[in-house]
Amino acid sequence: MSDTLIGLLPLYGAYIIALIVGLSAMAITLPASVLVATAGGFAAAGDLALWQVGLGAFIGFSIGDQCAFFLARSKGPWIMGKLKSSSSRAKLIDRAEGFLTRNGIAAVLLSRTVLSPLGPYVTYISGAIGLGWVKFTSAAMVGAALWSGAYSYLGYVFAGNISQISSALGNALGFIAAAGVLVGSGYWLFRRPSADSKAAETAPEESV
Structure with a gap:
């Protein structure tokens, strides 16, 4: 399969990649x-x-994400039932569901980088449980951009050593995504006390 697809690259280029x-x-x-x-x-x-x-x-990543998300949004139980019909997929889906429940929108980003095998299942679960489209899409597109840019550019730089760099790519993408999540979490924690203080200041005093 891989050899056939690689043979189509010079002929169809970006089209076969997107597909x-x-x-x-x-x-x-x-x-x-x-x-x-x-x-x-x-x-x-x-x-x-x-x-x-x-x-x-x-483009291919983004379209695939949107198709999976809206399929799950409209046909969630049926889609999840089909996916869980395979025992190996059922385990991945259970992992993806727990991961999404614990980490929320950060799971969408991380599942396109360090935990990319969970990516499609996180997408389906996101649609099935009613995760907001804007939240999902913003994280998914950032993840898709990181993934696409990293694999294409490092393939360009290390042409001839594709198999050796594939695992390194996953680790590098995971580090970038995790760093982004940590920075975002730190910013949220830093801003929250000041927001709470302002809310306390503006709250009306209780009458005695």
Whole structure:
């Protein structure tokens, strides 16, 4: 399968990348990360444009995310039942559900980087439980941009060593996403006391 898809890259470029990444984002098992990194290597050789590789991956990822989210929003129980029909997928879905419950919107971002195998399932669960579309999409698009940019660019830089850099990419993306979550959490914790103080100051005093 991988060899066939790689053979199509010089012919269809960003189109085949967008298709495969989009289907992968919908929990269809395809070698999306290897394909994007390999396409980056093709760009280094001059057979593709790097910006087209990154853009194709980002568009495919974003469309796949939206399709999965709205499918789950309208057909949540049926979708989840189908996905859980496989015992291996059922375990991943249980992990994804617990992860989303504990971490909220941060789980959407992290599931596109350090925990990318959970990504499609976090998307379906987000739609099924009614997570706000704006919250989901903002985190999902940031994650998609990180993932697409990292795999395409590092494939470009390390052309010929795709298999060696795939695991390193996952770790690097996870570090970036985790750092972002920590910074955001720190900002929220820092702002909260001042907001609470202002609320206390403006609250009417109780009559004695």
